[in-house]
Amino acid sequence: MAGRTQVNPTRMELTRLKKKLVTATRGHKLLKDKRDELMRQFLDKVRENKRLRERVENGIQAANKNFLLARAGMQDEVLNTALLAPKQKVTLESETENVMSVDIPKFTFKTRTPDENDIYSYGFAFTSSDLDGAVKSLSDIFPDMLKLAECEKACQLMAAEIEKTRRRVNALEHVMIPELQENIKYITMKLDENDRATTTRLMKVKDMLLQQSIEEQRQRDAEVLERFREA
Numbered sequence: 001m002a003g004r005t006q007v008n009p010t011r012m013e014l015t016r017l018k019k020k021l022v023t024a025t026r027g028h029k030l031l032k033d034k035r036d037e038l039m040r041q042f043l044d045k046v047r048e049n050k051r052l053r054e055r056v057e058n059g060i061q062a063a064n065k066n067f068l069l070a071r072a073g074m075q076d077e078v079l080n081t082a083l084l085a086p087k088q089k090v091t092l093e094s095e096t097e098n099v100m101s102v103d104i105p106k107f108t109f110k111t112r113t114p115d116e117n118d119i120y121s122y123g124f125a126f127t128s129s130d131l132d133g134a135v136k137s138l139s140d141i142f143p144d145m146l147k148l149a150e151c152e153k154a155c156q157l158m159a160a161e162i163e164k165t166r167r168r169v170n171a172l173e174h175v176m177i178p179e180l181q182e183n184i185k186y187i188t189m190k191l192d193e194n195d196r197a198t199t200t201r202l203m204k205v206k207d208m209l210l211q212q213s214i215e216e217q218r219q220r221d222a223e224v225l226e227r228f229r230e231a
Contacts, residue, residue, distance in 0.1 A: 007183045009190035017187070021180040028172040035165045038100050042158045049155055052148040059141030066134035073128045088118045092146075102161045104154045107146045 007013055071079060089112035096103040111118070119139045 009187045014187045031169045038162045049151045063134045063137035066130045070131035
């Protein structure tokens with residue numbers, strides 16, 4: 001629990017600390033809302049990441065299976081030559097999207113030609129259909145592979161931002177706000193003590209002045225009475 005720091009117990013300092021407490025309390029609420037929303041979106045990304053990973057892994061397994069079948073039915077020289085020079089060209093583009101102060105990457109790609117058959121860099125005369133299936137499987141899961149990379153990076157960045165926000169929330173909740181509250185309580189107590197002491201002194205002065213006034217009045221009355229007797 002945070003303790004009280006050294007402060008000057010004045011009304012000006014009390015006003016300053018109260019304003020600072022209002023700002024800290026508002027900031028604490030905003031950061032908690034940000035943390036909660038980040039957690040919600042992070043869990044959505046984690047679920048999406050799981051679905052994409054399963055889909056990509058299944059696609060890679062299917063492609064590997066077809067490659068193994070193709071290798072079993074083709075000579076290594078023919079297989080290596082068929083895959084030596086890719087026919088299709090892919091251009092990858094990257095941009096970012098700001099989500100709750102986190103720059104999430106977004107990947108898009110373009111192919112040199114829109115023809116789906118341009119993924120095959122070989123003729124079909126000396127190759128097997130298993131090789132065609134393997135190439136097609138890899139081509140089909142390529143968008144999901146990009147989406148998976150994007151999703152995993154987003155999860156990593158969001159997790160880091162959640163941790164940073166959590167530390168800020170805890171610092172406000174357990175250190176700064178309690179410290180401000182303790183300082184405000186201390187200054188208020190000191191000012192109340194000063195007010196009571198001032199009131200007590202004023203009452204004593206008032207009593208002294210009243211007593212002095214009474215004594216002076218008695219003296220004046222006595223002087224009047226003395227002059228009356230002499231007359």
